[in-house]
Amino acid sequence: MFGWTGTTLRVDLTKGTVTREATDIGLAHTYLGARGMGGKIILDEVAPDTDALSPANKIVFSPGPLTGTFAPSAGRFEVVTKAPLNNVIAGSNSGGAFGPELKYAGYDALIIEGKAAKPVYLWIKNDEVEIRDAGAIWGHTTPDTTDLVRAETDEDAKVACIGPGGEHLSPIATVMNEMHRAAGRSGVGAVMGSKNLKAIAVFGTGAVTVADPERFKTAVMKARKMIQEHPVGGTGLKAYGTDVLVNILNQTGALPTRNYQDGYFPTADKIGGESLAAKQLVRPKGCFSCIISCGRVTKVDNPAYAGFGEGPEYETAWSFGADCGIDDLDAITKANFLCNEYGLDTISLGSTIACAMELFERGIITAKDTDGVQLTFGNVAAMVEMTRKAGEGEGFGAKLAQGSYRLAESYGHPEYSMTCKKQEMPAYDPRGVQGIGLNYATGNRGGCHVRGYTIAIEVLQNGAVMDPRITEGKAGLDITFQNLTAALDSAGACLFSTFGIGAPELAEMLSAVTGVEYSVDEFMKIGERIWNQERLWNLTQGYTTADDTLPERLLKDPIKTGPAKGEVNRLGEMLPEYYQLRGWDDKGVPSKAKLKELSLN
Amino acid sequence: MTVRFFATIRTYTGETERRLDDAPATLRELLTALAARYGTLFRRAAFAGADLNPEIIILVNGRNVLYLRGLDTALSQDDEVSIFPMVAGG
Numbered sequence: 001m002f003g004w005t006g007t008t009l010r011v012d013l014t015k016g017t018v019t020r021e022a023t024d025i026g027l028a029h030t031y032l033g034a035r036g037m038g039g040k041i042i043l044d045e046v047a048p049d050t051d052a053l054s055p056a057n058k059i060v061f062s063p064g065p066l067t068g069t070f071a072p073s074a075g076r077f078e079v080v081t082k083a084p085l086n087n088v089i090a091g092s093n094s095g096g097a098f099g100p101e102l103k104y105a106g107y108d109a110l111i112i113e114g115k116a117a118k119p120v121y122l123w124i125k126n127d128e129v130e131i132r133d134a135g136a137i138w139g140h141t142t143p144d145t146t147d148l149v150r151a152e153t154d155e156d157a158k159v160a161c162i163g164p165g166g167e168h169l170s171p172i173a174t175v176m177n178e179m180h181r182a183a184g185r186s187g188v189g190a191v192m193g194s195k196n197l198k199a200i201a202v203f204g205t206g207a208v209t210v211a212d213p214e215r216f217k218t219a220v221m222k223a224r225k226m227i228q229e230h231p232v233g234g235t236g237l238k239a240y241g242t243d244v245l246v247n248i249l250n251q252t253g254a255l256p257t258r259n260y261q262d263g264y265f266p267t268a269d270k271i272g273g274e275s276l277a278a279k280q281l282v283r284p285k286g287c288f289s290c291i292i293s294c295g296r297v298t299k300v301d302n303p304a305y306a307g308f309g310e311g312p313e314y315e316t317a318w319s320f321g322a323d324c325g326i327d328d329l330d331a332i333t334k335a336n337f338l339c340n341e342y343g344l345d346t347i348s349l350g351s352t353i354a355c356a357m358e359l360f361e362r363g364i365i366t367a368k369d370t371d372g373v374q375l376t377f378g379n380v381a382a383m384v385e386m387t388r389k390a391g392e393g394e395g396f397g398a399k400l401a402q403g404s405y406r407l408a409e410s411y412g413h414p415e416y417s418m419t420c421k422k423q424e425m426p427a428y429d430p431r432g433v434q435g436i437g438l439n440y441a442t443g444n445r446g447g448c449h450v451r452g453y454t455i456a457i458e459v460l461q462n463g464a465v466m467d468p469r470i471t472e473g474k475a476g477l478d479i480t481f482q483n484l485t486a487a488l489d490s491a492g493a494c495l496f497s498t499f500g501i502g503a504p505e506l507a508e509m510l511s512a513v514t515g516v517e518y519s520v521d522e523f524m525k526i527g528e529r530i531w532n533q534e535r536l537w538n539l540t541q542g543y544t545t546a547d548d549t550l551p552e553r554l555l556k557d558p559i560k561t562g563p564a565k566g567e568v569n570r571l572g573e574m575l576p577e578y579y580q581l582r583g584w585d586d587k588g589v590p591s592k593a594k595l596k597e598l599s600l601n
Numbered sequence: 602m603t604v605r606f607f608a609t610i611r612t613y614t615g616e617t618e619r620r621l622d623d624a625p626a627t628l629r630e631l632l633t634a635l636a637a638r639y640g641t642l643f644r645r646a647a648f649a650g651a652d653l654n655p656e657i658i659i660l661v662n663g664r665n666v667l668y669l670r671g672l673d674t675a676l677s678q679d680d681e682v683s684i685f686p687m688v689a690g691g
Binding site: 253456 | 605607608609611617655656658660662663664665667668681683685686687688689
């Protein structure tokens with residue numbers, strides 16, 4: 001096989017067995033890898049009523065056919081499992097270096113099942129796979145875990161691991177790789193924790209074979225040039241990182257503020273990418289094979305919040321910043337470092353703290369609940385302390401680590417949880433940008449921006465433009481983004497390569513690598529298939545059209561200040577057309593004709 | 602009128618914002634005046650020949666001028682104009 005390695009590794013932690021299987025070629029051609037292949041494996045092998053934290057759940061680490069080649073930014077992989085947060089097929093995407101190393105070790109997918117009797121880690125060196133005792137490593141932060149595992153395996157091993165967050169089975173726990181890169185959403189880290197699996201170390205000496213090297217080289221050089229010449233892919237992201245978005249979202253009036261109570265944060269500039277570059281940036285950093293280098297290596301000198309690491313990304317600066325009414329970048333970056341170290345999702349935890357702040361200010365919870373802390377919007381020290389407590393699972397922090405839906409519901413007020421399908425929405429207020437609201441509402445994994453990033457067109461003028469304030473045309477826009485992203489995620493490419501290239505370039509590189517001809521239509525169809533597959537799973541979990549919605553605040557309460565003052569999200573104008581264009585009935589159920597067209601049952 | 606500059610635009614202007622006592626009548630006039638003040642790099646960022654550079658994002662009171670009247674967008678004294686290079690993230 002070209003692109004794919006042809007081998008899937010299966011590890012049963014209950015029995016302590018390791019099995020090598022031939023990768024299903026039909027599966028590979030149809031679902032590519034990563035999100036698509038991992039999702040199909042979960043759909044086929046995990047019974048729908050399985051408890052996500054039980055030994056019967058499985059967790060798949062899967063790169064894509066492009067991963068590990070020199071296609072631009074081709075370093076991605078996904079962690080796919082039944083989500084502890086909300087029972088969907090969690091497909092959490094990550095960069096760093098772990099994905100390519102899995103390919104070099106020889107694997108298209110690593111399927112982990114069962115549960116170890118005691119904490120273990122996996123050591124994969126090409127064909128040799130060991131299940132090793134992790135008793136001395138359990139309890140450590142993700143950077144320390146990485147160092148400890150490397151000391152026992154190889155200093156060049158690439159390590160994916162959980163921190164205390166995953167060990168505590170937090171439904172917002174992450175899997176980290178290369179210390180600072182997160183498979184962040186939906187609680188995938190808790191599944192590792194539930195299996196007593198602390199880390200996976202990989203070292204590979206193989207290579208990815210390419211079907212048509214000359215064609216591939218031509219396609220890659222063209223793609224790299226397009227990215228380099230793009231203002232964002234070429235220079236913008238390297239200079240300022242994703243945090244550059246703070247100001248443009250704020251000036252658009254769509255920067256969610258104080259738990260989405262407003263859409264404009266007057267001191268936003270203090271937490272944006274310009275401030276980050278001036279105050280904290282050590283240098284940019286790129287993942288495997290990436291020229292975009294959006295990563296931030298950062299340092300905080302302020303003794304109160306001193307630290308060193310990577311980030312914050314835009315979503316993180318928002319969640320611990322504007323969403324908590326906070327404009328202290330040092331504290332925000334400290335919270336970011338803590339989340340990485342403990343292995344918790346920055347979007348979900350920041351938004352959960354914001355939710356708690358609103359509950360506190362409304363008197364629904366008091367200092368008695370919050371361990372004596374005045375958990376009000378703008379209380380910088382409280383935000384950082386609560387982040388640490390959440391990581392430790394200590395006091396009120398243990399409740400925060402459950403995510404905002406469970407937190408708010410436990411106090412009888414789920415309406416203050418800014419979630420869709422129990423997953424926290426990220427940093428774009430749908431009242432100011434209509435199409436992203438449709439994406440949040442219809443997202444298969446709940447509140448999520450990356451899988452249908454209409455912001456690129458509605459706000460960022462990336463190649464095309466659509467007015468963020470209108471609903472016309474947004475259903476079609478969302479579907480195009482959702483389908484393209486699903487295919488891209490499954491190929492192993494990075495979403496940010498789309499600041500430069502698109503489906504034609506991705507399909508061409510994929511064809512050249514694999515030797516399988518993928519037209520643009522076929523590439524998009526793969527994405528559509530994966531989207532529908534994830535939808536079908538959600539139907540088995542009891543999700544209905546009633547769940548394709550936004551918090552009532554966003555449908556009913558207008559933004560109070562700023563450029564989008566007075567706006568609400570008009571989901572009702574977009575959702576029926578969305579179902580219709582997707583070929584679903586008016587309850588959002590894929591029609592038989594659509595499933596047949598996509599070769600789905 | 603307040604004009605705000607972001608990201609690399611700040612490196613061309615050397616400042617984050619400028620207040621104007623007399624609002625120019627149109628965006629074209631505003632950008633021409635700012636280009637005269639800040640120089641070549643700003644001018645190249647703002648204009649592609651006589652047209653608005655497609656790689657610049659300009660909001661007037663939060664609305665992208667592409668949905669208003671582009672360079673012919675009328676401006677008034679109370680307006681807030683925000684000028685960005687193309688930026689992105691996720």
